[in-house]
Amino acid sequence: MRYCTRCVYPANHPLGLTFDEEGVCSGCRIHEEKDQLPWAERFEALRAIVESYRDRTGRHFDCIVPVSGARDSHFMVHTVKRELGLNPLLVSYNRQYNTRVGIRNLAYLRTSLDCDHMSQSPSPALLRRILRFTLNEAGSIYWHILAGATVFPVQVAVRLKIPLIIWGAHQGVDQVGMFSHLDEVEMTRKYRKDHDVLGLEAEDLAVASGIPIGDLEPFRYPSNEEIASVGVRGIYLNNYIRWDAKAQHEQMIATYGYESAPQTRTFNTYEDVDCVHYSGLHDWLKLLRYGFGKVSDHASREVRLRRLTREQAIDLVAQYQDVPPADLDRFVGWSGISREDVLAAVERQRNAAVWTRDSGTWRLGDAVTAHRGDAGVEAVRLGVVEPCDYRVTPSREPGVPDDRYITIGRGYVDAAPAQGVVPL
Numbered sequence: 076m077r078y079c080t081r082c083v084y085p086a087n088h089p090l091g092l093t094f095d096e097e098g099v100c101s102g103c104r105i106h107e108e109k110d111q112l113p114w115a116e117r118f119e120a121l122r123a124i125v126e127s128y129r130d131r132t133g134r135h136f137d138c139i140v141p142v143s144g145a146r147d148s149h150f151m152v153h154t155v156k157r158e159l160g161l162n163p164l165l166v167s168y169n170r171q172y173n174t175r176v177g178i179r180n181l182a183y184l185r186t187s188l189d190c191d192h193m194s195q196s197p198s199p200a201l202l203r204r205i206l207r208f209t210l211n212e213a214g215s216i217y218w219h220i221l222a223g224a225t226v227f228p229v230q231v232a233v234r235l236k237i238p239l240i241i242w243g244a245h246q247g248v249d250q251v252g253m254f255s256h257l258d259e260v261e262m263t264r265k266y267r268k269d270h271d272v273l274g275l276e277a278e279d280l281a282v283a284s285g286i287p288i289g290d291l292e293p294f295r296y297p298s299n300e301e302i303a304s305v306g307v308r309g310i311y312l313n314n315y316i317r318w319d320a321k322a323q324h325e326q327m328i329a330t331y332g333y334e335s336a337p338q339t340r341t342f343n344t345y346e347d348v349d350c351v352h353y354s355g356l357h358d359w360l361k362l363l364r365y366g367f368g369k370v371s372d373h374a375s376r377e378v379r380l381r382r383l384t385r386e387q388a389i390d391l392v393a394q395y396q397d398v399p400p401a402d403l404d405r406f407v408g409w410s411g412i413s414r415e416d417v418l419a420a421v422e423r424q425r426n427a428a429v430w431t432r433d434s435g436t437w438r439l440g441d442a443v444t445a446h447r448g449d450a451g452v453e454a455v456r457l458g459v460v461e462p463c464d465y466r467v468t469p470s471r472e473p474g475v476p477d478d479r480y481i482t483i484g485r486g487y488v489d490a491a492p493a494q495g496v497v498p499l
């Protein structure tokens with residue numbers, strides 16, 4: 076396996092990577108733009124774009140911001156409301172695999188930033204039917220979340236005639252450098268189908284699974300005609316703001332009391348704290364399929380942002396990558412699928428191109444740990460300029476264990492600010 080000489084990404088990254096003559100991946104090269112582009116100017120370009128969508132009557136929302144109980148949500152809403160002065164409608168797809176931390180973060184988000192919020196919660200029975208199919212046939216326990224979270228904002232945009240959707244980071248730009256920031260890539264049906272929903276649209280799922288298409292309405296992307304009739308457009312903040320998720324989360328912790336939480340399979344305690352399975356079984360499936368997990372995404376990003384050396388990043392991958400998921404029993408209990416069937420479906424995802432069997436034990440055929448001393452690493456090394464010190468914040472609901480599913484939580488909190496939180 077070829078690995079980047081700067082970060083820890085392998086050549087088989089599912090979003091696609093290219094390598095230059097120095098062995099540096101496209102994700103690392105495009106990331107260099109973060110230190111080259113005139114970000115103050117770019118933010119003004121963002122202002123100019125959103126200005127034409129501002130509602131002058133005061134009767135309508137200016138834009139839609141898709142949110143969750145974690146990752147970038149506070150920063151996005153803070154930017155849209157406080158920096159750009161827009162009146163956003165927040166929308167979220169209820170992933171069901173909610174943690175208490177995530178429920179609290181979402182409640183504090185809508186309370187402290189004082190926003191209207193709509194959510195979509197498909198019935199648990201339907202989700203179990205979908206899950207049974209996508210786990211067995213596509214090796215995914217996340218299809219309904221990926222599909223629902225990318226469809227619901229567009230459905231609301233069409234239904235309420237709010238043409239502008241503002242997203243956070245485009246992963247094709249931030250992870251793999253598929254596009255330059257200057258391409259100002261926007262939301263498309265095709266990228267979503269190819270990269271977000273495993274090539275499986277609701278219509279495909281209906282045909283393959285026998286679930287009536289009428290039941291799959293929460294996952295049906297609006298037609299081109301519907302989208303065109305409203306002029307729906309989705310833009311990404313990371314094309315206009317120098318994206319640094321760690322710094323942004325720390326700003327949100329300090330300003331609004333955003334809660335972080337320990338994660339099973341990564342050192343990043345900030346991003347996916349709202350989900351029982353993201354850093355567990357879901358990430359384990361990714362490891363079996365591609366030979367790397369979320370910790371490689373996080374470590375590569377920190378190398379690019381000059382908080383880790385490549386060697387420290389490899390150490391973190393070695394520390395977390397093989398940690399077994401701790402959420403299997405909870406998944407079995409919720410899904411109604413037997414433990415044996417779940418394990419069999421999970422095991423079917425193991426990719427023979429990246430795994431080998433050695434004395435009865437599976438191991439990665441060519442892990443990044445074997446690539447510490449690759450030729451060319453020194454020539455493209457970035458210096459480390461600050462520590463990679465992810466923190467775990469105190470619970471805002473101390474004494475309440477986060478040990479079970481919460482499908483629908485209380486959607487608001489009493490308005491008193493948390494200790495240490497700067498009042499608005």
Ligand SMILES: [Zn+2]
Nearest residue numbers: 079082100103
């Ligand atoms: Zn790289």
